[in-house]
Amino acid sequence: MKVSRYNIFYRMDNEWIAYNSFSNSLAVLGEENYREFSKFEKNNNYLLDEEFLKKLQQGGYIVEDDCDELQLIEYEKQAERFNQSTLSLTIAPTLNCNFRCAYCYEKERYENEVMGEDVQNSIIDLIESKKEDLKQLAIAWYGGEPLLAIEVVESLSENLKALCTTNNIGYSAVIVTNGYLLTDVYAQKLQKAGITSVQITLDGLEERHNKKRPLKNGEGTYRRIIDNIKSNAHYFDEILIRVNCDSENITEYTNLYNEIKALKLNNIKMYASPIRDFDGCYSCGGCIDKAEFKELESGIYKSLGGEIYKRFILDKYPVRGANYCGAQINNSLIVAADGKMYKCWGDVGNTNRTFGNVCDINKVDVNKCIYYFNAYKGEDCKQCSYYPICSGGCPHENRIGKADVCEYNEKILNDYLEEIVKYKRKKA
Ligand code: SF4
Ligand code: SF4
Structure with missing residues (x-):
């Protein structure tokens, strides 16, 4: 031993x-x-x-x-990378958006194009070609703002669900939306489309959110998003509120938490996420260093006390994951409205980073992309005690040589664990 x-x-x-x-x-x-x-x-x-x-x-x-635990981790990574039984498909039915957020990395990629039938049919063909091995199809609707192309979400969902039913493939669907169009009518449509989880982004309390995430014409969006959540959350299993934090708004997190809590909804979760400089900053200012963010985040959770663990953040307990993200997995693909395919969510709409088109699937070499997203800190990670829970950090950030790719350090992990121990003891 x-x-x-x-x-x-x-x-x-x-x-x-x-x-x-x-x-x-x-x-x-x-x-x-x-x-x-x-x-x-x-x-x-x-x-x-x-x-x-x-x-x-x-x-x-x-x-x-x-x-040999390290070998087991490496084995798990490879097994997940080439597992054919699950297909994770992120679909952007349009890159158009009704918002003009200060930091949006799709800023120069807004297009009015809505996914046509040819692309939709090619997506179906792609799944047909994989159906023998497939046990689970996981769809994430993404954009732009996917609700601007609700008719695509509806029609394609119908076809995808039918294909899965016929072939005994499990089906799940989530959507990432800015929430502005999530009215009763749209919420019902999404429910019918099999979407059970909705992720909505807020950037702080009303005044700040409205500055950071206005409509195209500059009008505020906060109040309507909150009203939509309040009225229509019951159509879904789960509403995830992601709070994009920079050095300015992170201080508002606690007040926002109290505002969301006051909605008295049981199926809501809220979590903080740092605004990161993806490929050169869009001059919004305030992008936050990862370690700094984690420290501030941990301070917020501490100040909110144990109740935060019940339902207002995603579970913070650090668990082992094989790969860092879908970009490293063969059967995890992103298809944009024009059929162009990507591996990384941050690349969507950047035609220099596409690796092919779903309408011309025979020319697509996914394994080549996996190689691209294989970047990590090598020996440093292999020697690191956080490797099983960090997986080496975002491969894109590793490739471009970002300094702060580490997900954990001693202080961050200790803070989380200490809070978890206190919470569990209080509950016992
Ligand atoms: S490579 Fe990084 S930015 Fe791209 S999807 Fe993965 S985690 Fe996100
Ligand atoms: S914490 Fe840093 S060194 Fe450790 S596994 Fe993650 S990226 Fe690698």
């Missing part, structure tokens, strides 16, 4: 928080147990109490001598 290479222990008052980033186990050890464990760490022949040893094994803190 030997200790896992992914044990992360640190002191919390008179105890030790013991987390393992590979098994994702979390335990609290008293001084005595910690001392015993340390003795084993120094000398594998040290005899631990049988019961204690069993628990350490169950938690993955101690593993068999021949267990």
